[in-house]
Amino acid sequence: MFSILTLLNLMFQRDLPLGIIGSLLICIVLYIGVCLVITGMVPYQLLGEDAPLAEAFTSKGLKYVSVLISIGAVAGLTTTLLVGLYVQSRLYLGLGRDGLLPAIFAKVHPTRRTPVHSQVWVGIVAIILSGLLNVRVLSHILSVGSLTGYSVVSACVVTLRWMDKAASQISTRWVSERAEGIICLLTIACCGFAAGVFYRFGASFVFMILATVIAICCAAALYLRQVYVDPPGFSCPGVPILPIISIFLNIFLFAQLHYEAWVRFVVLSIITVGIYAFYGQYHADPVSSNVSIIYHRAPAEEAK
Numbered sequence: 001m002f003s004i005l006t007l008l009n010l011m012f013q014r015d016l017p018l019g020i021i022g023s024l025l026i027c028i029v030l031y032i033g034v035c036l037v038i039t040g041m042v043p044y045q046l047l048g049e050d051a052p053l054a055e056a057f058t059s060k061g062l063k064y065v066s067v068l069i070s071i072g073a074v075a076g077l078t079t080t081l082l083v084g085l086y087v088q089s090r091l092y093l094g095l096g097r098d099g100l101l102p103a104i105f106a107k108v109h110p111t112r113r114t115p116v117h118s119q120v121w122v123g124i125v126a127i128i129l130s131g132l133l134n135v136r137v138l139s140h141i142l143s144v145g146s147l148t149g150y151s152v153v154s155a156c157v158v159t160l161r162w163m164d165k166a167a168s169q170i171s172t173r174w175v176s177e178r179a180e181g182i183i184c185l186l187t188i189a190c191c192g193f194a195a196g197v198f199y200r201f202g203a204s205f206v207f208m209i210l211a212t213v214i215a216i217c218c219a220a221a222l223y224l225r226q227v228y229v230d231p232p233g234f235s236c237p238g239v240p241i242l243p244i245i246s247i248f249l250n251i252f253l254f255a256q257l258h259y260e261a262w263v264r265f266v267v268l269s270i271i272t273v274g275i276y277a278f279y280g281q282y283h284a285d286p287v288s289s290n291v292s293i294i295y296h297r298a299p300a301e302e303a304k
Contacts, residue, residue, distance in 0.1 A: 017234040085122050092118035099283035100276065140261035144254065148265065151250040154243035155185050157236050163227040181226050184218040185247065191215035192248040196255025219244045 038047065038056040048055045051073070054066035093115040096105030109116045129138060162181060175183075195211040198204075222240045236242065 014234065081126075085119070085126060088122045089115050089118040092121065099285040100280040102279070137260070140257055141264055143257055144261045144265045147250045147254045151189065151247045151254075154246040154250070155189075157243045158185065158222065158240045161228045161231075161235075161239050163229050177226065181222055184222050185244075187218045188215045188244055188247055189251045191218070192251030193255045195248075196252040199252075200256055215244075215248055 034053065038053055042056045042059055046059075051066075051070065054069045054073070057063075057065040057069065092101060092105045093108070095101040096103060096107075096115075096118070105115070105118050105121070107117055108114060129141075133141075159178075159181065162178060191211040191214050195208045195215075198207045198211065219241065222244065226240070228239055
């Protein structure tokens with residue numbers, strides 16, 4: 001049993017990260033190449049926002065190519081939607097197992113072993129949103145969720161790598177090292193948002209530079225005043241610099257969205273925090289997560 005668990009652990013620590021990073025690098029190269037091609041065909045000021053690739057070929061008289069591109073785009077969007085719905089249902093399954101959502105989300109089909117209740121819930125929400133809102137509003141909601149999610153993940157990468165020395169001894173500082181680090185992360189996010197707002201409304205570059213300098217000072221404090229540990233196996237490189245850059249740029253792009261997206265983000269945040277405050281914190285069971293079981297089971301088996 002231990003040999004099988006060890007083999008699976010090594011596979012997930014090496015092969016899976018390499019596959020993900022390799023796929024991302026290939027996608028980056030392809031996206032850059034496509035952008036270079038279409039901006040070489042048509043000036044970027046003349047490209048449409050809805051279907052720039054198809055319009056670029058149409059402007060050159062290649063109508064049949066634009067038709068093929070449109071068919072491929074529809075197929076790609078369909079695949080993306082299916083993957084998104086699949087991921088969302090599994091996300092609610094994990095939250096249900098951890099107790100952050102009602103137990104009905106943790107139930108799976110008795111024979112197919114799929115999270116049927118989570119899938120039905122995700123499908124209903126997707127149908128309602130697609131029927132009531134247009135593509136522009138939905139794209140803003142998706143952008144808000146993606147940018148915020150990536151920023152939170154980057155912040156979690158930093159906080160989970162801290163070595164909390166204050167836990168073993170009584171600190172005489174006015175604020176603990178962990179609280180100081182959280183304040184720095186929040187300040188970096190606020191500076192990114194401020195720089196984005198200044199850029200959006202055409203303010204003087206002095207204000208943008210000032211916000212960037214403050215963010216750099218906070219990043220230096222996180223780098224010099226915190227101690228970081230490297231977990232076994234694959235881990236995010238360049239901590240805390242790389243996650244800090246990610247937070248700043250994501251929140252900078254967040255500030256470029258329409259103010260209606262900000263309002264929807266605040267409303268959804270209040271709803272999710274309310275769910276956690278009135279239900280999640282009283283029913284949470286982090287020990288039940290699969291990751292915890294794997295990492296706690298392997299040392300026990302090794303000791304046997």
